[in-house]
Amino acid sequence: MRLLLGIDIGGTNIKIALIDKKGRIKAKKTFPTADFKGNRALIERITGETKKLLAEYGVVKKDIIGVGVGAPGAVDIRSGTVHYLTNVPDWSEVPLGNILKNKLGLLTFVDNDVNVMALGELFFGSGIGAKNMLCVTLGTGVGGGLILEGRLYRGSSYAAGEFGHVPINIAGPRCNCGSWACVEAYVGNNYIVRDVITQIKNGEKTLIKKLVNGKLSKITPEIISRAARAGDRFAKEIWRDVGNKVGTGLAGVVNLLNVEKIVIGGGVAEAGKILFDSIKKTIAARAMKLPAKTVKVVKAKLRRDAGLIGAAALVLYEAGI
């Protein structure tokens, strides 16, 4: 059986895997992104590990359908150029796709990590069969990938899908993107944690404080979720508020795009039912009747290896398999 090669370039780790056409990982290698002096050394390592992976699994080039790569930020898909890569200081406008294609001698496709995740959910996850869908990741950043009319929608300069930077207030907190009051400026990991710390410092009584033994710098979304599951009123209110903010942004997407599915993944999505209930309630209250009735909000199915499996899906998608 022929296989796919998935490469997931993250801020922390780079993962490379052999994946079958059903999205199952057959063999995998992981190494840290920050270990390299520059982009040349990093690319050497990627190609080296890829060749090792093939050899160890006992397959050769002709067994590989193609290579899919997911990378953070905007990607120019024509040349596979990745504009920036945090933790690799000299990385700027590197045509990673073209370089890998030449070095590996394999069909290679590169796209933005959230676009790749959307394709992963479409081919192998919660989005199977969807015609129009938004895929959202809730984490440090808030990302989005759009499937419209069954196709990945990239926009006029490959920059579409930025759900995290849809404004949900006229005025509001500064956002990393340079604007303010974007969805991410309220529900990005750091913003949630900062808000919780501020409220605790202002005297809020909550289990969260006990769970970190008073060390507020140890607060994470996971800790807030643990407190919420234990019934902590304040922690539950935090997730309801996050759901209201995300749901307000999504109500706009539902009215604008009349998508039938919204798939939500990322670390913050692990807050689970209380968050999803609040998102759904907000969409029901704020989106128009017909599109609100049409849309289903579901949790992403692919978890830890979503980037890898999505990268494999990118190959199937681009090769039309």
Place this chain on the structure above:
Amino acid sequence: MRLLLGIDIGGTNIKIALIDKKGRIKAKKTFPTADFKGNRALIERITGETKKLLAEYGVVKKDIIGVGVGAPGAVDIRSGTVHYLTNVPDWSEVPLGNILKNKLGLLTFVDNDVNVMALGELFFGSGIGAKNMLCVTLGTGVGGGLILEGRLYRGSSYAAGEFGHVPINIAGPRCNCGSWACVEAYVGNNYIVRDVITQIKNGEKTLIKKLVNGKLSKITPEIISRAARAGDRFAKEIWRDVGNKVGTGLAGVVNLLNVEKIVIGGGVAEAGKILFDSIKKTIAARAMKLPAKTVKVVKAKLRRDAGLIGAAALVLYEAGI
């Protein structure tokens, strides 16, 4: 030369026209929507006037490529069903497309009026050549039509494009749609006028009051524009604020869809430069760098007869001409 038949069903008037393939109106009839006892009488009149128009212009059925109809609200394009029609009390779920097709014996297409307007701008107006574009109408209601990848984007239940109901605040004024703080709840005609009246009653000094001889119920967007053009500080501030609200909603669309063009029409768009400058400034401040650089905001080219010309464009679009 073969011609197109355009029918524009509005809340106030119904217009029927013979239009050539370049979008030029050759002959036209107009009559009020509210003159009829029920939907049967109205449809009789439409077919009667259509036949009269053909006879008067000296053409027969085989000279007509097809009939395009633009109607308000959600339209099920499969049967051409128009769900509601204000001013025609017994109009509910009428399969207008199928009825006209049978009665006229012509290829017939029906779609939402703003979708039709978007096609009109794409074929004959400010949107020629655009691949990804949002068409916005600013009037009593705020509507939107989307062209994505060169195709009219209708969504999973033909309800897409509702830019007027994208929320721009977590909390805010009630909107006609049942939600609150939508774009339309700030910049729909009546909301703008109501806001101006409130501020004048609260003691605001403005030329607007003089222009209506103190009769505040006579205030319209046109009057506010006239005051703004005459240099009235308050009136100018109103349009800047409308531009900020519209621009905030559009910044979200730009980040989400990375469209290359935004075409703005409707009565409120006549406020002109001061409004457009404010919209552009807000998008530049609030959208991400790359998509903000990509997008052009322009005024709609088709004016009074946009609905008719759009209806003709719908025929060309659907027939693949």
